[in-house]
Amino acid sequence: MNRFSSNWIVVEVGFCIAAWALFRSKWFKSFFSKLWLPYPPGPAAKNWIAGNISEIPVENQWFLFTEWSKIYGDLTYFRALHQHFIVINKLEVAIELFEKRSNNYSSRPHATMVDLMGWDFNSGLKPYGNIWRNQRRLLQQYLKPEATRSYQTTQVQKIHDMLLQLLESPNDFMNHVQHSSGSIIMATMYGHDVQTKDDPYTKIAGLALDRLAIALFPGAYLVNTISALRLLPKWLPGCAEFNNFAVETRTLTDKMRNDPVEKVQQLRGTSGERRCIAGNMLENCRSDDELEDIKCVCATMYAGGADTTISSVQTFFYAMANYYDVQSKAQEEIDRVVGRERLPSFEDRPSMPYSEAIVREILRWRPLTPLGVAHTSSDEDIYEGYYIPKGTALMPNIWCMTRDPAKYDDPETFNPSRFFNPDGTLNDDDLNYGFGFGRRICPGRHFAKATVWLSVVSVLATFDIRKKKDATGKDIPVDQAYTQGLFSRPMPFECAITPRSEATTALLRDAIAHRD
Numbered sequence: 137m138n139r140f141s142s143n144w145i146v147v148e149v150g151f152c153i154a155a156w157a158l159f160r161s162k163w164f165k166s167f168f169s170k171l172w173l174p175y176p177p178g179p180a181a182k183n184w185i186a187g188n189i190s191e192i193p194v195e196n197q198w199f200l201f202t203e204w205s206k207i208y209g210d211l212t213y214f215r216a217l218h219q220h221f222i223v224i225n226k227l228e229v230a231i232e233l234f235e236k237r238s239n240n241y242s243s244r245p246h247a248t249m250v251d252l253m254g255w256d257f258n259s260g261l262k263p264y265g266n267i268w269r270n271q272r273r274l275l276q277q278y279l280k281p282e283a284t285r286s287y288q289t290t291q292v293q294k295i296h297d298m299l300l301q302l303l304e305s306p307n308d309f310m311n312h313v314q315h316s317s318g319s320i321i322m323a324t325m326y327g328h329d330v331q332t333k334d335d336p337y338t339k340i341a342g343l344a345l346d347r348l349a350i351a352l353f354p355g356a357y358l359v360n361t362i363s364a365l366r367l368l369p370k371w372l373p374g375c376a377e378f379n380n381f382a383v384e385t386r387t388l389t390d391k392m393r394n395d396p397v398e399k400v401q402q403l404r405g406t407s408g409e410r411r412c413i414a415g416n417m418l419e420n421c422r423s424d425d426e427l428e429d430i431k432c433v434c435a436t437m438y439a440g441g442a443d444t445t446i447s448s449v450q451t452f453f454y455a456m457a458n459y460y461d462v463q464s465k466a467q468e469e470i471d472r473v474v475g476r477e478r479l480p481s482f483e484d485r486p487s488m489p490y491s492e493a494i495v496r497e498i499l500r501w502r503p504l505t506p507l508g509v510a511h512t513s514s515d516e517d518i519y520e521g522y523y524i525p526k527g528t529a530l531m532p533n534i535w536c537m538t539r540d541p542a543k544y545d546d547p548e549t550f551n552p553s554r555f556f557n558p559d560g561t562l563n564d565d566d567l568n569y570g571f572g573f574g575r576r577i578c579p580g581r582h583f584a585k586a587t588v589w590l591s592v593v594s595v596l597a598t599f600d601i602r603k604k605k606d607a608t609g610k611d612i613p614v615d616q617a618y619t620q621g622l623f624s625r626p627m628p629f630e631c632a633i634t635p636r637s638e639a640t641t642a643l644l645r646d647a648i649a650h651r652d
């Protein structure tokens with residue numbers, strides 16, 4: 137072999153190694169994937185710049201996405217301007233991406249209005265990273281199953297208060313439920329006793345939450361899509377409106393975060409001090425940074441817990457007014473396990489599978505977040521031969537999953553019996569996916585389920601829920617509308633709520649009179 141050919145061999149080998157390295161490199165895979173792999177199936181973009189914007193309705197998007205799932209399958213891709221969206225229609229796919237590949241799918245889409253309004257304190261809206269991780273750790277510490285047991289006394293008391301209010305003004309049940317669930321979370325978080333609808337803390341938090349829902353509504357503010365708009369002078373047409381809205385909201389979010397914790401600090405060591413999560417956190421607080429984290433985490437828990445359980449308990453009233461057979465079956469279980477000599481307590485829960493199944497069915501039948509809360513991909517990815525770009529917003533179509541014909545026969549009927557095995561035990565479908573997925577799964581789920589369960593059994597132990605009757609004695613149908621947006625909540629509706637017996641009413645009054 138001469139020198140010339142041996143040089144060539146070196147060059148060829150070097151070339152092959154370089155080509156192999158290039159082929160294996162992230163850059164090449166990314167370049168190749170972008171060039172050759174398709175996005176998941178979805179409707180063709182109507183407009184080259186706007187993408188599919190014109191096809192996405194502002195209301196009930198989950199209905200359209202569920203229809204699309206019949207055409208496009210488990211994943212549906214669409215685009216709005218430069219933002220890629222993927223709707224996940226199948227539970228197994230959501231588990232694969234959000235849980236098995238959670239390193240990549242645990243971030244949140246960024247909305248500029250969230251920062252401008254001061255809502256960026258909320259751990260639930262933070263991108264995946266160390267700040268979120270630290271706050272999440274704190275959240276979980278206080279919301280894990282063992283910890284939630286210590287909040288049971290508050291749950292029992294506030295739910296008994298609700299029963300008393302139902303007794304006094306049954307027609308106002310929507311407000312009583314709202315008051316009860318809101319005051320459970322306020323008392324648990326800050327030891328604060330909510331007395332009236334005009335309570336300053338709940339009022340401010342309610343206003344701040346309403347404004348968040350408005351600002352996050354798709355298409356509500358262009359600055360969420362084109363972030364650079366926030367840099368334009370405020371006097372320019374269109375800029376004043378979103379800037380003013382943001383500044384006014386920031387006053388509310390600052391108060392929501394600071395005021396209740398400052399009150400807990402003031403009351404420490406006085407006779408007004410109450411046991412609460414904020415108080416426990418403050419005991420271990422060593423610096424201003426930690427204090428700031430505590431304020432953020434407490435307000436995040438309040439924001440996450442205030443409106444959510446309310447909606448599920450209101451759905452329960454709606455379901456009971458339509459399904460008397462379910463109601464009687466649950467009351468039979470209550471009478472058998474609890475009897476008529478006392479009110480239900482958390483100790484009864486393991487012996488009451490039917491009421492547990494009612495809670496699951498509430499979460500399935502009318503999911504609170506029909507499109508979950510979107511996660512974003514931190515990096516590009518390939519799934520089943522489809523290309524998923526970095527920064528894609530992925531929405532779990534919980535509405536579609538709760539109507540999967542392979543799992544749920546006759547899905548529009550409220551039927552808790554679907555959660556039982558043939559041998560009479562509860563099946564494995566605990567509807568946890570109604571609380572989201574992976575590292576972002578709702579940390580308040582144990583607390584929320586406990587509140588909903590106790591509300592269900594306490595109300596059914598003491599009251600019958602029926603349709604109202606018209607002047608001719610005929611049932612007035614209860615056909616319920618739900619709100620739009622991230623949270624789908626029942627709109628006000630009517631039903632007749634009457635005490636089951638004088639004995640249960642007396643039990644209730646007695647329980648309230650003799651509480652510790």
Ligand code: HEM
Pocket residue numbers: 259260261272275279436437438440441442444445448504505508509510511570571572573574575576577578579580581583584585
């Ligand atoms: C029936 C009641 C509730 C339902 C259906 C519900 C549902 C959800 C869902 C779907 C998510 C998004 C999960 C994801 O991104 O995959 C979530 C997140 C969250 N929930 Fe809940 N939730 C409820 C009650 C509560 C309660 C009572 C609390 C607090 C005490 C709470 C605190 C939170 C927080 C802090 C997050 C953000 C988690 C994060 O991004 O790391 N939730 N919830």
